[in-house]
Amino acid sequence: MDMRAPAAADAATPRDGRRLPVGGWELALTALLVAVVAGFGAAAPGFYAGPASLLGLTENFLPFGLVALGLSLVILTGGIDLSVGAVASLSAVLAAQLWSRFGVDIWAASALGVAIGALLGLLNAAVILRLGIEPLIATLGTSFLYGSAAVAAAGAAPPSGFPASFTAVGTGTLGSLGPLAGLVPIQLALFAALAVLFSALVARSPFGRVLVMVGYSPDAARYSGIRTGRVLATAYAVSGAMASLAGLVLASYYDAVRPDMGDVLLLTAITMVVLGGISIFGGEGTVAGVVVSVLVLGFLRQGMLIAGFSDMVTTMLTGAILLASIAAKNLFNRRGTGLANQIWATIRRPEPPRANPN
Amino acid sequence: MNRRRRSLGGAALALALSVSPLFAADGAMPDTAKRIKVAMVPKLVGLSVFKANEQGAIAEAKDLNIDFLYTGPVTASAQGQVDVFNSLIARKFDVITTTSNNPTQLAPSLERAMKAGIKVVAYDSDVAPQARDFFIQNTSYPAFGKALVESVIKYAGPDAKIAILSSTPDATIQNEWIGAVKSYLAATYPKVQIVATEYGQSSPSQSLTAGLNILQAHPDVTGIIAPDGAAVVGAAAAIEKLGKTGKVFTTGASNPDAVRQYVKSGVIKETPLWDEVKEGRLVLYVARLAADGALKDNDTFTAPGLGTYEVKDKVIVFSEPLVFDASNIDQYKF
Amino acid sequence: MSAAAARPAADPRPGWRDRRELVLVAVTAASAGAVGIVNPGFLTVENLRFVALNSVVLSIVALGQTLVIAMRGIDLSVAPLMGLSAMVCGLLAQTHGLPLWGAVGVALAIGLALGTLNGVLVAALNIPPIITTLGTYSLFGGLTFLYSDGTQVDQVPPAYAAFGNAGPLGLPVPTPVLVLLLVTAACWFALGHSRFGRAVLAVGNNAAAAYNAGLRVAVIRIQVYALSGLLACLGGLVFVCYTGSATVTTGTGDHVELQSIAVALVGGTLIAGGRANVLGTVLASLFLSTVLTALVFLQVPPIWYSAGEGLMILVAVRGGTRRAAGRA
Structure with a gap:
């Protein structure tokens, strides 16, 4: 597990609420989401042009959300998966080549693509567990390998022009929802279904309990008879599968594949997971928080761009919000100490930083 | 891909027309009465070549009654460009001009723009033909x-x-x-x-x-x-x-x-x-013509100070290659 | 990681005894020799000089990363910091004729200031390092855009170009290599032979114990991030002098943050902190440069270059992990 530093932050966070699907952090994020949507709706002409267009905006960022869901499991175990971008590219390129060169049905090719993603995730787990390499460096190494393979598989003219039924996944809406027909993007329905599934998996299932326990304290988990290797392998395989699903949704959205198409996913997806309240040290956080954080960051970016801010300003603000919210979370948990006191106290006489539980 | 050259006849026509550049009787003419919003979206902001296009475009925007915006992603990615396009669609721009990070991935987003009544002019690096109204090719x-x-x-x-x-x-x-x-x-x-x-x-x-x-x-x-x-x-x-x-x-x-x-x-x-500054001017001129609905798929037009151009199957070849060497390079600053 | 935790804090010296340096030297020499047999052009003085020169910028940045990792931190913001420094110094030189010594001052000032910001966010606001530097990655990258306003550095004054390529006072060794040697020596001394270094390794080994032993943990953290920022910006200055160019994607476009982490770990520094290998970092960077050049001499198709890099990371780090585990 990746136990990066300031242990005091970790130790100061209450852990008793972690079984509940929503807590203070999730509520705060939800309030932020309402503020973002209402604020841009009022202030940025073009942001809200009817419910269909508002929901349609989600098509532009939900692939990031799919990656974030899978990555959540890995980060809950205390690991990290830097290969998600390369996995997304490689599996989407391979699926597209199966369809275009070998005439495989696009849906069968997509299913194979997700299976390839899961396999690549298992390979990550094998490198971590069998070779005993830290997740950060293991997935960094494999991301170079997968990226190379994606470039090799794509060739000079990567496939494009998929069947309309396939591109509908990225840009179409559900047509048979009665009064809601034409309103809900297929991407949103897919994300919602998976979000519910992942939330239930983490918060309500035995697997979820084991997952969180491994992240909270691998040694304790091992001593209590949990086969931690199997849990980790599952988490990385799911992360790989979700990354490849995101790659396929992007392929559908763009109606084309490119070997570098997944590169943009990684940093934003990590930001979404962390802002969602999952501790980077593992063992703590909820999928519900990640889901709300995906919507907050997604709508914020779309809203800022529509309000006329440049990509650069939008990116900078995302970074600032990440820092400010995690800082606020840390301060909030310390009950009553002001920012200045905090800095002063830490510099002058730091609280004894406690060692990370694992 | 479209490979085409200007015919000799076209060049002769160009010469004939450039004599009276402002009021050429033949070919498409812009109507600058209505103020329009035009965006130029490079592969990424932060490269001098694209900045040179912007320089020319700004100069041309003044003459053509255009609200001009130069905006683009911070990394050369399709995702970044698509995000920018989507925001321009929501902001109801009249024309989007762009040089694409790749031809296929941008197509769906630009097709949405066209469906929303926005004219799309590709320049430099083309997008899929069904996703743009015109393409200005640098050189053949x-x-x-x-x-x-x-x-x-x-x-x-x-x-x-x-x-x-x-x-x-x-x-x-x-x-x-x-x-x-x-x-x-x-x-x-x-x-x-x-x-x-x-x-x-x-x-x-x-x-x-x-x-x-x-x-x-x-x-x-x-x-x-x-x-x-x-x-x-x-x-x-x-x-x-x-x-x-x-x-x-x-x-x-x-x-x-x-x-x-x-x-x-x-x-x-x-x-x-090629002359990137001049190309930027042409991009805006074509954007104006496209917004006015004044340009047909096969057409000719004369842009004041730029020359006469032929549109063939929606493609306009901007110029012959401009070769820089020690004797002429100091005439070009971009 | 349990290996690092189990190691007694009383022995904070960087891992001399695992002989990672010797392994890297041997592997680098062996690969160079093997390529030389296939294509003798590889072993010319000229080529080897460029193999070394091409590794300098990454080495300098990675030395800062080594310090941070030794303290059980991580610094993703080195890439945009390197780019920011290259852009600011390069543009000031190109458009305002800033003298070289001024550029050195500007680079170091930017690095110190923004590195300190990272340190304060980590140490005083308790934001985990990977999140802190993920956030500042976007912020510092944005500063480069703001400052450059969409332009790029195309040419630097002759003094800069000389600094980036030639040797001082007619020496045959290029200045960047000398700068790297100086920085390496300073880091080697600081980390292995000073109170500061012992403190850094102690914090990396066990922050609670370090605090209980009376170390000012927060101050040490801030200092180390400041140093990392400083070295990243020094790397940026050397970069712009050596290549004569800088764009908004300098640093981030080449994923210097990931490369610097990779060479630090391949060099024998433990990601769990508490042990660093300064010389190993520099040698790993040299090894990487050798491999990437060798692939061209061996006419390996370019699409597989990054796969080669990935394999190198996994194989080399695996070796290190095994040795460390064996010692525990």
Whole structure:
């Protein structure tokens, strides 16, 4: 597990609420989401042009959300998966080549693509567990390998022009929802279904309990008879599968594949997971928080761009919000100490930083 | 891909029309009564070549009653460009002009823009034909391929061993140019051998390293064709660092500012491009015509101060390659 | 990681005894020799000089990363910091004729200031390092855009170019290599032979114990991030002098943050902190440069270069992990 530093932050966070699907952090994020949507709706002409267009905006960022869901499991175990971008590219390129060169049905090719993603995730787990390499460096190494393979598989003219039924996944809406027909993007329905599934998996299932326990304290988990290797392998395989699903949704959205198409996913997806309240040290956080954080960051970016801010300003603000919210979370948990006191106290006489539980 | 040249007849027509540029009776004319909003979306903000387009566009926007916005992603990614397009659609721009990070991935988003009544003008690097109203091609691919070859082979000799240093293996426009280079070589200089093809990922440092490696691994190479802004700078710097100025020649596709020092020191004898500033002006002129609905798929028009252009199947070829050398490079600042 | 935790804090010296340096030297020499047999052009003085020169910028940045990792932190913001420094110094030189000594001052000032900001966010606001530097990655990258306003550095004054390529006072060794030697020596001394270094390793080994032993943990953290920022910006200055160019994607476009982490770990520094290998970092960077050049000499298709890099990371780090585990 990746136990990066300031242990005091970790130790100061209450852990008793972690079984509940929503807590203070999730509520705060939800309030932020309402503020973002209402604020841009009022202030940025073009942001809200009817419910269909508002929901349609989600098509532009939900692939990031799919990656974030899978990555959540890995980060809950205390690991990290830097290969998600390369996995997304490689599996989407391979699926597209199966369809275009070998005439495989696009849906069968997509299913194979997700299976390839899961396999690549298992390979990550094998490198971590069998070779005993830290997740950060293991997935960094494999991301170079997968990226190379994606470039090799794509060739000079990567496939494009998929069947309309396939591109509908990225840009179409559900047509048979009665009064809601034409309103809900297929991407949103897919994300919602998976979000519910992942939330239930983490918060309500035995697997979820084991997952969180491994992240909270691998040694304790091992001593209590949990086969931690199997849990980790599952988490990385799911992360790989979700990354490849995101790659396929992007392929559908763009109606084309490119070997570098997944590169943009990684940093934003990590930001979404962390802002969602999952501790980077593992063992703590909820999928519900990640889901709300995906919507907050997604709508914020779309809203800022529509309000006329440049990509650069939008990116900078995302970074600032990440820092400010995690800082606020840390301060909030310390009950009553002001920012200045905090800095002063830490510099002058730091609280004894406690060692990370694992 | 559309490969076309202006016919001789077109050139003659151009000459005839340019006599009375402002009120040419023939061809499409803009109607500048209504103020419109036009956006220019480069592959990424932060490269001088695109900035040069912006410079020309700003100048032209004033004359054409256009609210002009230059905006783009911070990384050269399709996702970044699509996000920007979507925001421009929501902001109800009249025209989106863009040079695409790749031709296929941008198509769905631009088709949505067209469905929303927005005119799309591609320039520099094309998008899929169904996703734009017009495409302004820098120069024809065969002409640019020929210019690239001539500007190296003239100095390296007709039986030289040369290398290619490109950006990435799947870069559309670079691959078109490399294809044109190869067919021109086969037809005109069959003895020239391409001994290596490397990629600099459009990164100055990786291009430099690739350039050094090519020259060290293939000491008999006397020419490097580097049809990418970063690649030609990397190749030129590598030649200079190895002290092979005058023995190895390189050429590419770079704005004059970036290669001025190498052209003056003789590492680069000639390097073709086109006038990016002027191209930016043409982009805005075509945007205005498109917004006014004044331009047909096959048409001619005369842009004041720019010349007369022929539209063939929605494609406008901007110019012949403009070859920079020591004698003319100081006339161009971009 | 349990290996690091189990190691007694009383022995904070960087891992001399695992002989990672010797392994790297041997592997680098062996690969260079093997390539030389296939293609003798590889072993010319000229080529080897460039193999070394091409590794300098990454080495300098990675030394800062080594310090941070030794303290059980991580610094993703080195890439945009390197780019920011290259852009600011390069543009000031190109358009305002800033003298070289001024550029050195500007680079170091930017690095110190923004590195300190990272340190304060980590140490005083308790934001985990990977999140802190992920956030500042976007912020510092944005500063480069703001400052450059969409332009790029195409040419630097002769003094800069000389600094980046030639040797001082007519020496045959290029200045960047000398700068790297100086920085390496300073880091080697600081980390292995000073109170500061012992403190850094102690914090990396066990922050609670270090605090209980009376170390000012927060101050040490801030200092180390400041140093990392400083070295990243020094790397940026050397970069712009050596290549004569800088764009908004300098640093981030080449993923210097990931490369610097990779060479630090390949060099024998433990990601769990508490042990660093300064010389190993520099040698790993040299090894990487050797491999990437060798692939061209061996005419390996370019699409597989990054796969080669990935394999190198996994194989080399695996070796390190095994040795460390064996010692525990």
